[in-house]
Amino acid sequence: MNHLDRLEAEAIYIMREVAAECEKPVMLYSIGKDSSVMLHLAMKAFYPEKPPFPFLHVNTTWKFKEMIEFRDRRAKELGIEMLEYINEEGVRQGINPFDHGSAYTDIMKTQALKQALDKYGFTAAFGGGRRDEEKSRAKERLFSFRNSEHAWDPKNQRPEMWKCYNTEIHKGESIRVFPISNWTETDIWQYIKRENIPIVPLYFAAERPVVERDGQLILVDDDRLPLHPGEVPQMKMVRFRTLGCYPLSGGVESTATDIDGIIEETLSAAESERTSRIIDKDSGSASMEKRKREGYF
Amino acid sequence: MKELLKFITCGSVDDGKSTLIGHMLYDAKLLFADQQQSLIMDSKVGSRGGEIDYSLLLDGLMAEREQGITIDVAYRYFTTEHRSFIVADTPGHEEYTRNMAVGASFADLAVILIDASKGILVQTRRHARICAMMGIRHFVFALNKMDLVGYDQHRFEELSRDIRVLAAELDLQNIKVIPVSATEGDNVTTRSPNMPWYKDETLLEWLEQVDVSADQDEEGFVLPVQRVCRPDRTFRGFAGQIESGEVHTGDTLTVLPSQETASVQRLFHMDEETDCASAGMPVTICLDREVDVSRGSVLVQGTDLQMTGMFSATILWMDDEKLVEGKSYFLKLGTQKVPATVMKIDYRIDVNTGDHVPAKDIRKNEIARCEIAASRAIVFDAFEKHRTMGEFILIDRITNMTSACGTVLHPLRRSENLTWQELDITREIRAAGLNQKPKTLWFTGLSGAGKSTLANAIEKNLTLQGKHTMLLDGDNIRMGINNNLGFTERDRIENIRRVSEVAKLLNDAGLITLTAFISPYRADRRRAREIIGTDDFIEIYVSTPLEECEKRDVKGLYKKARSGDIPNFTGINSPYEAPENPEITIDTSKYSLEEAVDLLLKELEPYLA
Numbered sequence: 056m057n058h059l060d061r062l063e064a065e066a067i068y069i070m071r072e073v074a075a076e077c078e079k080p081v082m083l084y085s086i087g088k089d090s091s092v093m094l095h096l097a098m099k100a101f102y103p104e105k106p107p108f109p110f111l112h113v114n115t116t117w118k119f120k121e122m123i124e125f126r127d128r129r130a131k132e133l134g135i136e137m138l139e140y141i142n143e144e145g146v147r148q149g150i151n152p153f154d155h156g157s158a159y160t161d162i163m164k165t166q167a168l169k170q171a172l173d174k175y176g177f178t179a180a181f182g183g184g185r186r187d188e189e190k191s192r193a194k195e196r197l198f199s200f201r202n203s204e205h206a207w208d209p210k211n212q213r214p215e216m217w218k219c220y221n222t223e224i225h226k227g228e229s230i231r232v233f234p235i236s237n238w239t240e241t242d243i244w245q246y247i248k249r250e251n252i253p254i255v256p257l258y259f260a261a262e263r264p265v266v267e268r269d270g271q272l273i274l275v276d277d278d279r280l281p282l283h284p285g286e287v288p289q290m291k292m293v294r295f296r297t298l299g300c301y302p303l304s305g306g307v308e309s310t311a312t313d314i315d316g317i318i319e320e321t322l323s324a325a326e327s328e329r330t331s332r333i334i335d336k337d338s339g340s341a342s343m344e345k346r347k348r349e350g351y352f
Numbered sequence: 353m354k355e356l357l358k359f360i361t362c363g364s365v366d367d368g369k370s371t372l373i374g375h376m377l378y379d380a381k382l383l384f385a386d387q388q389q390s391l392i393m394d395s396k397v398g399s400r401g402g403e404i405d406y407s408l409l410l411d412g413l414m415a416e417r418e419q420g421i422t423i424d425v426a427y428r429y430f431t432t433e434h435r436s437f438i439v440a441d442t443p444g445h446e447e448y449t450r451n452m453a454v455g456a457s458f459a460d461l462a463v464i465l466i467d468a469s470k471g472i473l474v475q476t477r478r479h480a481r482i483c484a485m486m487g488i489r490h491f492v493f494a495l496n497k498m499d500l501v502g503y504d505q506h507r508f509e510e511l512s513r514d515i516r517v518l519a520a521e522l523d524l525q526n527i528k529v530i531p532v533s534a535t536e537g538d539n540v541t542t543r544s545p546n547m548p549w550y551k552d553e554t555l556l557e558w559l560e561q562v563d564v565s566a567d568q569d570e571e572g573f574v575l576p577v578q579r580v581c582r583p584d585r586t587f588r589g590f591a592g593q594i595e596s597g598e599v600h601t602g603d604t605l606t607v608l609p610s611q612e613t614a615s616v617q618r619l620f621h622m623d624e625e626t627d628c629a630s631a632g633m634p635v636t637i638c639l640d641r642e643v644d645v646s647r648g649s650v651l652v653q654g655t656d657l658q659m660t661g662m663f664s665a666t667i668l669w670m671d672d673e674k675l676v677e678g679k680s681y682f683l684k685l686g687t688q689k690v691p692a693t694v695m696k697i698d699y700r701i702d703v704n705t706g707d708h709v710p711a712k713d714i715r716k717n718e719i720a721r722c723e724i725a726a727s728r729a730i731v732f733d734a735f736e737k738h739r740t741m742g743e744f745i746l747i748d749r750i751t752n753m754t755s756a757c758g759t760v761l762h763p764l765r766r767s768e769n770l771t772w773q774e775l776d777i778t779r780e781i782r783a784a785g786l787n788q789k790p791k792t793l794w795f796t797g798l799s800g801a802g803k804s805t806l807a808n809a810i811e812k813n814l815t816l817q818g819k820h821t822m823l824l825d826g827d828n829i830r831m832g833i834n835n836n837l838g839f840t841e842r843d844r845i846e847n848i849r850r851v852s853e854v855a856k857l858l859n860d861a862g863l864i865t866l867t868a869f870i871s872p873y874r875a876d877r878r879r880a881r882e883i884i885g886t887d888d889f890i891e892i893y894v895s896t897p898l899e900e901c902e903k904r905d906v907k908g909l910y911k912k913a914r915s916g917d918i919p920n921f922t923g924i925n926s927p928y929e930a931p932e933n934p935e936i937t938i939d940t941s942k943y944s945l946e947e948a949v950d951l952l953l954k955e956l957e958p959y960l961a
Contacts (some may be wrong), residue, residue, distance in 0.1 A: 056633070058354050064593060064632055068578070071578040071591055074579060075578055099622040101591075102620065102636070103587060104582070186429070187429045193426045216453070217458075217740070218740065219684050219745040220684075237429070
């Protein structure tokens with residue numbers, strides 16, 4: 056078995072363990088490429104059965120339009136249960152990424168996720184986090200425990216030995232499970248290619264209307280994007296390395312219109328992928344750990 | 353597509369593990385530009401006075417950067433022209449040994465760092481021992497900080513000899529020793545001009561070429577069932593990962609533990625139907641007939657696995673709470689999870705010397721040899737024969753902590769006619785936990801002889817001594833468990849039989865039991881002795897004469913009996929058969945209560961001590 060086969064087998068083993076041992080699992084689905092790989096793995100892990108758990112998308116209402124279309128199409132094609140959760144209180148208060156900065160991420164993503172998990176009473180949530188994304192994630196176990204406040208205690212992680220995963224929790228606690236922890240961005244792309252996995256077209260370069268803001272290329276996805284004085288949308292060949300909320304996901308100029316082009320770009324990438332995710336720049340290298348202690352995925 | 357090598361770096365604090373990996377990534381141009389930029393920025397405020405501090409690449413937790421140490425295992429990923437690598441960088445502090453073990457359980461190869469200026473330390477030995485225990489079969493000893501010993505060849509040779517002694521002691525195979533300097537980069541990715549006497553591979557060269565593929569060869573086909581896949585009534589498949597061997601459609605498999613056999617009708621490698629699958633692959637298997645298979649079952653062919661409830665194991669204790677014999681845990685082995693008890697700690701293994709040290713309890717980061725009993729028979733094997741069937745964890749049933757990990761050495765067989773449910777060892781363990789010998793003190797004598805009074809006083813006294821006791825008193829028992837019994841001879845026999853069984857259960861629970869019943873018949877008391885066990889049955893004959901008892905008549909029963917209101921009253925119209933060989937005899941008419949209690953306690957001492 057080669058490198059990808061071993062990573063695939065590890066992820067599928069974990070998904071089956073969770074389905075067998077955990078009371079009420081859910082798979083978080085963010086519509087990005089990692090989620091596409093996770094969904095694909097889940098379809099394979101339980102074949103010919105459908106995945107024995109629902110999928111959950113926490114919608115901030117600021118996602119790229121193409122993402123939502125893609126989500127609804129895939130759910131229908133595969134016949135899986137796709138739940139959507141929106142923090143309606145946040146919507147009522149008009150929380151948005153322009154005026155509220157990091158509070159926006161907290162309210163519409165972190166708080167919304169906690170609310171959704173509490174609402175349905177999920178005891179285990181699969182996430183597509185990878186250890187190569189960021190330093191504190193590099194230290195996180197495959198099975199990561201959260202107390203009833205959804206907080207992570209990085210200094211006191213349970214030992215995780217061999218494939219003997221301990222899934223025991225108390226009432227109110229939950230587990231975040233990361234089956235593709237050991238994959239790198241290159242692995243993800245090579246697997247998408249090998250398995251021919253559908254992904255949101257935004258990953259491929261195309262002529263798109265963007266504005267340049269703080270060194271990032273922001274897509275003018277709808278008329279909610281307030282244009283600063285002097286900003287004029289211009290058409291550029293861009294693609295997105297990570298997908299989230301469109302005002303927070305910077306595009307990169309690229310000519311990679313297919314998977315091979317992306318893989319070539321990734322292999323020679325000068326910058327790791329989170330650079331284009333504006334969220335991490337708030338407080339330097341320790342920001343993700345802080346966020347996770349507070350319940351961010 | 354490249355082959356994958358998973359390895360760990362370990363060794364004592366400050367031996368330079370994080371620095372070594374950081375340097376390797378840096379040299380091999382395996383860093384992204386922004387990571388490199390951030391490294392240079394972070395180093396400016398660090399302890400290396402502006403020089404690049406490569407360890408900052410790996411120590412990702414805030415507490416680690418604050419304290420300048422590695423607390424938890426960090427995983428890094430890199431690819432060279434020849435191989436893909438996952439490296440687990442593990443903490444060197446003894447306090448975080450369990451996190452180091454996490455990394456070791458995941459790896460094919462260990463790079464153990466040794467500070468050339470210090471030599472082999474206790475922590476080096478501990479890590480080497482844990483790596484071996486976790487099943488690692490390939491070792492690289494990186495003699496680091498060669499720059500601090502002037503790149504001295506003699507020092508290298510001296511330490512190489514020490515390493516060979518250690519390797520022989522721990523039975524380590526496939527040893528490679530490489531002299532390096534992690535901070536300066538000697539022999540990390542490029543040959544060092546400072547050590548022209550070293551002609552072998554650099555660390556990275558060695559990691560790129562070492563062959564670990566032979567490790568996976570185990571006997572026969574083994575598939576632990578993870579779950580039953582049942583999308584509809586027509587399909588029933590057993591999903592799991594093949595741990596060893598191959599399977600083909602048409603093969604006859606044996607299901608453990610039921611030992612039924614069936615043939616492979618359909619075989620799926622994930623979502624693709626196929627004719628053949630082999631070790632490491634996730635599969636789903638449909639059999640040609642209805643057999644008893646569920647999660648925890650194991651499908652095998654061409655090999656035997658063990659099926660008993662007890663085995664001997666080496667464990668690494670990882671919980672802040674210490675291990676004590678007799679406590680119940682969840683045992684997770686393969687896809688099975690059952691309650692289990694560490695019955696006996698054979699000994700602790702000194703991490704430094706390897707000596708077997710007698711131990712009553714085991715503390716965090718200690719290694720021990722012990723006997724483990726599952727609550728029912730499970731399917732397993734010795735770790736060295738089938739790794740995944742011999743590796744397990746123990747989970748605390750209250751805190752849910754992963755308290756220990758361990759590997760099976762061999763099964764323990766019990767005599768054929770003795771099943772686990774009979775529990776006589778558990779009784780000893782419970783008693784040991786209470787630090788006492790559970791005996792039944794059986795008081796017998798006429799009504800009013802002073803049985804209950806004495807039993808009560810003795811119980812109070814034992815409790816003050818810290819003993820754990822339970823008193824079964826005639827009247828109380830008759831109002832509860834025996835409230836359906838009268839005073840006919842048949843009911844009296846049944847009364848005593850039930851009391852005997854209850855006394856035995858209480859003894860099994862580790863308690864000293866006191867019973868105060870007239871129990872007038874020799875045959876009944878003999879039966880009680882048989883039920884409770886002759887070694888644990890202490891007959892105390894309260895021999896107060898009838899006249900004295902009748903004179904006391906505390907409950908007014910003799911009066912009623914004399915007037916004919918109570919039929920079959922012992923001593924009046926029903927016989928009392930005095931014991932022939934009681935362990936203790938006492939006549940309460942001759943002593944005050946205090947004197948009688950003192951006397952009795954003295955006589956009981958040899959039985960309870």
